[in-house]
Amino acid sequence: MNLSPAAAPYPAFLTEFFPAPATTLAESMLLPGREPDELAWQSRWFAGDFGREFLTTSGERLTIIDFGWWNHGAGPDFRDCAITIAGETRRGSIELDRDARDWDLHGHSSNPAYRDTVVHLQLGQHTSGEWFTRTDDHRLVPQVRLDLAAAMGSFSDSPPAPARPGRCLHIFRQIGMEKTLGILEAAARYRIERKAARLQRTATIHGRDQMLFQAVADALGYSRNRLPLTVLSQRLPLRTLTARPADAEALLFGVSGFLTNDSFNHADEETRTWLRSLWDQWWRYRDTYAPGLPRLPLKWNLTGTRPLNHPQRRIATLHLLVRHWPTFRRLLQPENFQEKALHTFAGGLHHPYWDRHYTLHALPSAKPMALLGSTRLAEIMANVCYPLLIPEDASFWKAYQKIPAPGDNEKSRRAALRLFAGHPDLTQLTGKLWQQQALLQIYEDFCLADESDCASCPMPGQAAAQ
Ligand code: SF4
Structure with a gap:
């Protein structure tokens, strides 16, 4: 080939x-x-x-x-x-x-x-x-x-690699913390640069707001539904949704393929009432936007998806961001950016139905659930905020290094196991978001590219030479 x-x-x-x-x-x-x-x-x-x-x-x-x-x-x-x-x-x-x-x-x-x-x-x-x-x-x-x-980048459905400890495991212990952290920082900086270039490319083609919208949709889709969420944001560009604020939610759920007879027939009365309100808007757009031939339908990955991460909740969050777009975009400007303000904004996002529903078919939860919680926000910071902020102002790197690692990143856990299993200072090597991003970069560039069961991987030799 x-x-x-x-x-x-x-x-x-x-x-x-x-x-x-x-x-x-x-x-x-x-x-x-x-x-x-x-x-x-x-x-x-x-x-x-x-x-x-x-x-x-x-x-x-x-x-x-x-x-x-x-x-x-x-x-x-x-x-x-x-x-x-x-x-x-x-x-x-x-x-x-x-x-x-x-x-x-x-x-x-x-x-x-x-x-x-x-x-x-x-x-x-x-x-x-x-x-x-x-x-x-x-x-x-x-x-x-x-x-x-x-x-070729990191596709959301990139195949999982076996989580076996790798050949570099012992080298990282030998070279010590300072050098190991140096390698991680180089990988994290490189990842930020790549993400920044990609965001810039999309902004050049589609404008800054649409770039932000697509990038946030992608981050909301992490990890199993990145592609369909991104395509949804491309099929329904931000300007289409902000021009129809009363219909935006119906458009998002309709184009995603979740407004079906089946959804309605299997729903409880509260859900039916909410779905009816969407149908009242959606029918006017259905002929133009409904999924089906020749339009390729969005394929949602529901297998193994935890209820809290169900794409229906992610779409609900995307809609809330559209509704509050001027505030959200202002918070992401380098001159305004403060993590605390972003957390406060996220905590203020509420929806009368989705605050207590995991999916359209689940029983309501007793307690309200955050639509944009700290894990999802960390994903947005790693993939959208800091890749935009750091190239504008290098001092943001320090703030980026302080963000704790979210706990649900399977791929970075596999990478940590391969590189640092049993390491005495594991928390210091994997406890921050930037370290998780560094591990993902090494995993994609070395582990997923390796076809020799570590034997021909250049990482151990290069790390030992430090
Ligand atoms: S492929 Fe390379 S980087 Fe990955 S675990 Fe093996 S030696 Fe380490």
């Missing part, structure tokens, strides 16, 4: 610790059963994860000027886009397919709806340039084969 390495090189000061992002992870993601679905790739494209500069399969330079809007109905995937190719600007649609052959197989070549397509994006690694993309009026469409390795 011919996959090129990820585009962004590691910063020079980290190269001694971190190898270039491995292609093995990307390859593993392409194995049957490990492949992110088409919706995930569309979301990654629209978020700008593939960049905007490309070479077509015939060797021409192509730049995306405008990513347009994501079409969830019939026709090409992205409409009203703008590109430059061979010094000429073209406007039109962009279609993303798994494979070059899908253009013909899906009937796009004879469908006038695809006539204005300006780029045919392909994920496939198995087709070559002899598969031409032609419109129904016989115009050749430039093809771009996407570099999946360059866009």
Whole structure:
């Protein structure tokens, strides 16, 4: 398999610790059963994860000027886009397919709806340039084969690795706390830089508010429903929701696929009353937004999800953030940011139904439950607030280092077990949020990329050399 390495090189000061992002992870993601679905790739494209500069399969330079809007109905995937190719600007649609052959197989070549397509994006690694993309009026469409390795990051459904203690375990004990903490800090700083670059890319394409909205939706989806929450925030952009404040909740629950006859029929009377109020708004939008063919439905991961983390509660929280958006966005500005104020704001988010319901079908709880509790807020701080704040003002790094680690991050627990199992100073190495983020970075870059059961992993050698 011919996959090129990820585009962004590691910063020079980290190269001694971190190898270039491995292609093995990307390859593993392409194995049957490990492949992110088409919706995930569309979301990654629209978020700008593939960049905007490309070479077509015939060797021409192509730049995306405008990513347009994501079409969830019939026709090409992205409409009203703008590109430059061979010094000429073209406007039109962009279609993303798994494979070059899908253009013909899906009937796009004879469908006038695809006539204005300006780029045919392909994920496939198995087709070559002899598969031409032609419109129904016989115009050749430039093809771009996407570099999946360059866009590969941490997918929410990335496969779990076995939590076995690794070969580096003894090295970290030998080199001592100071050096081990130095390696962790380098990893955490690198992770912040990567997140900041990604947020900046999305802000450049969609504006700061929409970037914040998508990033917060992604953090609310952690860990099992990041993709559907992100896609929900892309299908229903912030400006659509803030322009219809009375309908925003119905739109979010309707587009998510949770406003169904089944939900209603199996609900108790209190839930039915609340659902009825949503239906009163939703029916006017249903034809435009309802999930179903040709719109790919959102796939919620409910298996193993704790009731408190059910996506229905996350959507309720997203709606409350939309409702209080001007306050929320003001709190995230570097000049206003104070963790205490953010906690106070989160504690003030209430909903008459969701304060006491885990899901649409659960019995109400006796006690009210926070819709944006400290664990979820830590996720937002790690993935949204500090990646935006630290590049603006380096002094925020100190505040970031003080945040305690939330307790429910499975992946960082696996990483801690691999690197530090039985370490006498385990709490000092894993007790803070930044350390948890550092462990995730090492786990993704080394453990998930390793296919030698630690034997060929460069981490032990590099750590020992410190
Ligand atoms: S793969 Fe590398 S970093 Fe991960 S546990 Fe093994 S030696 Fe340590």
